[in-house]
Amino acid sequence: MSDSRLLYLNENARKFAGFEKRDSRFVILGLPMDITSSYRPGSRFAPSYIREATQYIEFFSLRSNVDMGEIGFYDAGDVIMHPSSVEENIKRISEVVSYYQSQGRITVSIGGEHTVTAGIMKGVVKEKRSGICVLSFDAHLDLRDDYMGYKYDHACVMRRVSEMGVKIIEVANRAVSREEIEYANKEGIPFITSKEVKLLGYREVAKKVSKSLEECSAIYISYDMDGIDPSFAPGVATPEPEGIDPTTVMDIMSLVVDDRVVGYDVVEVSPPFDPSGITSVLGSKLILETAAAIVKASKK
Numbered sequence: 001m002s003d004s005r006l007l008y009l010n011e012n013a014r015k016f017a018g019f020e021k022r023d024s025r026f027v028i029l030g031l032p033m034d035i036t037s038s039y040r041p042g043s044r045f046a047p048s049y050i051r052e053a054t055q056y057i058e059f060f061s062l063r064s065n066v067d068m069g070e071i072g073f074y075d076a077g078d079v080i081m082h083p084s085s086v087e088e089n090i091k092r093i094s095e096v097v098s099y100y101q102s103q104g105r106i107t108v109s110i111g112g113e114h115t116v117t118a119g120i121m122k123g124v125v126k127e128k129r130s131g132i133c134v135l136s137f138d139a140h141l142d143l144r145d146d147y148m149g150y151k152y153d154h155a156c157v158m159r160r161v162s163e164m165g166v167k168i169i170e171v172a173n174r175a176v177s178r179e180e181i182e183y184a185n186k187e188g189i190p191f192i193t194s195k196e197v198k199l200l201g202y203r204e205v206a207k208k209v210s211k212s213l214e215e216c217s218a219i220y221i222s223y224d225m226d227g228i229d230p231s232f233a234p235g236v237a238t239p240e241p242e243g244i245d246p247t248t249v250m251d252i253m254s255l256v257v258d259d260r261v262v263g264y265d266v267v268e269v270s271p272p273f274d275p276s277g278i279t280s281v282l283g284s285k286l287i288l289e290t291a292a293a294i295v296k297a298s299k300k
Helices: 004-008 043-056 086-102 116-128 157-162 178-187 194-200 202-212 246-256 278-298
Strands: 026-031 074-079 106-111 132-137 167-173 191-193 218-224 261-267
Touching: 004 086, 026 043, 026 086, 026 116, 043 106, 043 261, 043 278, 074 086, 086 106, 086 116, 086 261, 106 116, 106 278, 116 132, 116 157, 116 218, 116 261, 132 157, 157 167, 167 194, 167 202, 191 194, 191 202, 194 202, 202 246, 218 246, 218 278, 246 278, 261 278
Parallel strands: 026 074, 026 106, 106 261, 132 167, 132 218, 167 191, 218 261
Antiparallel strands: none
């Protein structure tokens, strides 16, 4: 670890199962931060659980006709987290992400609470500068200015990202505050509710998202697992009824992904509330299918 930005990295964390290639474009980063969770804590355990789940699922994508077993991932380990300082963890995450983004790698981050995305985007912005867009699948808008006195909080993460000059598009929302609606309208942040997704269908939603992403030079995708209905993803930190199903999420993603994608994350899985392990398995599937879609898009 010659670069000082990697001093925060624990390379001895549990690894993403199989097919590991050190020179892969896809770099796995575990981000086990769980400080501001306001309902069901435990997301700090998710990186190891999601990694373990990858041992039991196939790496060939029928959706993309890509074998991620042949492509491989490089698991760099976990970012070492401060036990109580969110701001320090944001700094650590951004340093490590910046290192791999500077190499042109695609960072695949496993949270952890959604607040980690603010640190990831700081690292992305540092390297990509401008023209960056975030596509967020989430039950919540996460556009509060603060929550319970915290500026860096899972309920504020997209507000902080927006303040970085990053364009945001949100999908599957259904739990919002008046403050967030007003901020979204003021800043021109488009969001598509879960009800609208069901009425429009995944193709029309993908068209709307793609239109919003037309002027972006770099795209980042954030999967807050509570965007998916709790009947499919019960083990999340803040479950919300009336979500969308996993197939719809992956179908939208498949139509939107192209060679501008620089990274993505899976956040808010809470293993203590996921006794069957199905939410961790779904997180693993999202990681694999998104990587496969990126590989497919890069071949066009």
